[in-house]
Amino acid sequence: MADTTGRTALRARGHRATGALGGSRPTGTRHPLIAVAMVLPLAFLLAVVFGGWEAVVTQASSVVGMLGR
Template sequence: MAETSGRTALRAQGRRVAAAFDGRQSSGTRHPLVAVAMALPLAFLLAVVFGGWEAVMTQASSVVGMLGR
């Protein structure tokens, strides 16, 4: 029994450490606009580097459609 509770405690501690390094809040989710603000600069950079404006615009249109619901 003691070995099982020790493993459980280690797992719980591991989750807390992982959450601390992950930077996410343990009780909530990220707001969709924050996620968009994080993704847009990378999308823009990839579009410029690889010339995929059409693909980026299609994805952006899909995201806007989902946020509008």
């Protein structure tokens, strides 16, 4: 009985620490537009650095095609 109580207290303490650090995130899926908004700046940076505009356009059209389904 005491062992279970100790584990419960440790688990509760861990949840509080995770929440304080901003680590807890509700489970579920992210909206596709939010995901696109997160990826676009990186894609733009990589396209500028490596000069891969054609690859970016191809990948973007593929993503748009998948979102349209």
